[in-house]
Amino acid sequence: MTQFGTRGVLYRGGTSKALLVRASDLPSQDREELGRWLLAAYGSPDPRQIDGIGGADGLTSKFGFVGPSSRPDADVDYTFAQVGIDVATIDWSIMCGNILSSIGPYAIDEGLVPAVEPVTVVRIHNTNTGKVVVAQVEVSDGKPRTAGNVHIDGVPGTGSPILLDFKHAAGAKTGKLLPTGNYRDVAEVPGVGPVEYSVVDIAGMQLFVKASAFGLTGAESPIAYEKLVEAGQQIEFLRCKVAVDLGFATSIEAAKKESPITPFGIIVGPPQGWLLYGTQESRAADSCDLLARCVIDGGMHKAFPGTGAIPTAIAAAMEGTVVHDVTRAAAHKKGTYAIGHPGGTLTVEVGLNASDAGVEVSQASLVRTARRLFEGTVFVEPSRLTANTVRPGDAHER
Template identity: 35%
Template sequence: MLMRGGTSRGPFFCADALPSDPAERDRLLVAIMGSPHELQINGLGGGNSLSSKVAIVSPSSRPDCDVDYLFAQVSVDRERVDTRPNCGNMLAAVGPFALEHGFVQARGDETVVKIFNVNTGSVIEALVQTPQGKVTYDGDTRIDGVPGAAAPVILNFQGAQGSLTGKLFPTGSRIDIIDGIEATCLDSAMPLMIVNAASLGLTGAESPPELDGNAALLRRLEMLRLEAGRRMGLGDVADSVVPKPVLVSPAGGGLAVRSRYFTPHNCHRAHAVTGAIGVAASFVLPGTVSSALGDGTPFSHGCVSVLHPAGRLDISIEIDTPGGLPRISRAGVVRTARKIMQGTVYIPS
């Protein structure tokens, strides 16, 4: 089933339809998406990292969840599949897909689908609209980066802290100095390397094409990212899409921060949901690169706006401090999804 989730798009598969061997599965996904080719002309990919994504769903092996969701980022220009990160945008369509395939039965006009993300080991509650016991994609909710309106899908992330590294601040510091640049290395829903745009001579309001056309900037960001990955305990991340580099800048006051999110070698035309959770968390946690852009008001819960090239993402976030250490207890976001088509994809021999 080809679906849009949030501002991303890609094929959704039942896990038992794919090879159980990861290497064989990944070769198949590369062929399905048409990589490596800048247009992915021979497959289902759209020639962009946002439309070269795959979701693999199965009934959950965990008693506290309904389905397991494995996300796969298929490289556009290389024969490479990365299953280390999660994708919160594709996640928005997992609940509807699970209901469509009977993995979950609709319960009233709204159905909660509990999703275990295999990539990060986290649990997400998706609230899906199911009037008269059927999934609906029609509604009045609009999200920046997607034309038109659709039914809302509310995603509540539980235990987002330390999604991949097991620590909110994997390096042990809220600010690291990497090649003379201050960076916050944070893992909340997605491992991030956050840098103040001004420290790289930017305003932070540059458009994605401007940033993608700045070859010197991309080389510098990649060098910083590689070192950040090593310090975060992720090893050599040259062939991985995590951590993601993020440039932050002031958004004009209030609980808002401007972000340019890289995927990691190009600037996102909108913003990843999981990345926005991390950016929002860094903004309200004292002592980080992002928090220096705010007014220093103590924060425990509320909504943080992450401004991106296509608009804004509003993140509902709660922080508590058990034992004096900060913890992201809950983070939520509103997304939409759409079923585009269902059918058979043919694989070259």
Template identity: 35%
Template sequence: MKQTGIPFIFMRGGTSRGPYFNRADLPEDREILAEVLIAAVGSGHPLNIDGIGGGAAVTTKVAMLSRSEDDWADVDYFFAQVSVEDRLVDFKPTCGNILSGVGPAAIEMGLVEPLGDETEIRIRAVNTGARVVAKVQTPNGVLDYQGDAAIAGVPGTAAPIALNFMGVVGSSTGAFLPTDTLRDEIDGIEVTCMDVAMPMVIARASDFGLTGHESAAELDADKGFFALMEAVRTKAGALMGMGDVSKSVTPKFGLLAPAKEGGTIAARYFMPWNTHPSMAVTGSQCLASCALTPGTIADGLLERPTESPANVVIEHASGTIEVLVDFAKNNGFSLNSAGLLRTARKLADGKIYVPSHIWEGK
């Protein structure tokens, strides 16, 4: 069997992992591109045994980079979520954790030149149009992955990567509140449908008979909860103007509960057909915005910060994530930007091979 080799960098970005490609090295046709990514990851097997995926949604993600055509940005970041078993590729969402590795990967690929001890890289998320400024450590103009920053869900420490997200309100649906209301009731469950960095359907854990402090494994084992959650999610997706979302990973689903470890609020995030082992960067922004907005399902679950910027500490299944939210309180709540600290590390590079009958290459 003849194979096509495609240059790639294998990176951990935040609490996710996957291949980072130069977009110019991949097919332009979206259908062929999807087949290439399915083959590269090994989608169609629970262990992704015939590819480099890791058998979990957080390890079957793909980043595709190019010099930006946008006057504001340095780099365009095109994201793909490849399913573990279903041979599906979703190009609708973006991923903030994988975005954590975009700055270092862009430098590795020669798309950006490091400048000084810290290089600021302006990134345009192609899938959603969000603008993100990443600050990458480049002491003496050399990319460095070593540092003292720690994030929950990743062992050890690494160089800090500061991310500041702008233009994320209504990134997928065009509206902060896609159903034009702070609360909807679906199948007897009260939800807030919100679109900040990621369109989400957010509910109180207690309304599902949960504490909101369950482990990811405990939640994944609760098939009754997932069946009810998916029914609510798909109906909410239609109300949000997203059409039939039964085969789409968006909108994502989130549960909120009172914090118990000194944080601002507790949350569990779903991808959506299994539980995120920690927390999505995009999801954290939406959950933080929901927590800060009066009138949402978060009412009564926290003592809301009143001053901006607010540091919202979200307790999740692996620890905590902090979101620095710059907001205004004109007519309720409006988001200016959200900042987070992440890390990334280059794991490998070289060529990944796919069967030539899928794509013969350029």
């Protein structure tokens, strides 16, 4: 039997990579069948993803499809999927902020949004969260620019800036910026005792804890963190408990399957020197306003997700959160927060309006770069699919 091929584009967005496909080119509209196709295309489950396009890393096992918008306040619909590596799972519940930076250029390249020089504004409706994020993409000769002088840590060289504004993305998972209704809460963690934490929901929902509560500094590397098994288990217990308390899981034991990355855990610490993951380059304490590490089930993100950076900066700006406690005081006057992470720093501009009704986000923006890397046909072995996964005319055969 011949292989089935589907047209796609490989894009780097921020510090991540993803296969992007037009919604009209999808091999199936059925979510379960599409999941089977994704696992086959990425070579999952397999720790090396050797029989697919996945890069055996959470930062490269990502997927998105884009099509005309289903709502009048947006230009395109963008749906994201995190593809499991050594497990046969597809997570449709989150929005990847780094890959989001590639959606504007992709939409322009694909003719879904007309190019307007010098800057094209693309309103992106993320269907995973139901929120709209606005991207500003530099355009030259009718195409998205790639050359520029903006460097983002975790990516070699420089590129053209893409400004992403998440101010309309509050309450992406729960409908509230502060899902618990409090700036901070307290939970009992076995082996630790009472631990203070904060939960913020904008772009993605994140659980924040001070690294010091678990005997950590916040400067740990991904490799070092994996060896801190007890601390990793304790933080995961708290993450699962919060998932249960907020209704995303039925029990702490079931939370890892029912809500594996909602909320995502982030440990924070005060500004201090640290070594960059991979290069071991030294970064000074004065290069950041706080340290933050995204952690999940004993593992640590090698850089920092855009959907983690936005709530981290928002939490840093809100007096009363555990993140505010460890943030450099001078950052509050600037409204700009430099987050130190394993790959370097990521800066977010924040604007908040406080009133008796609560806190309203007036600005939540960051700058990324993106580049179209490859376009062509992704081939999948039919034996891994159901008979209905690829409909005639939807894909090319080889």
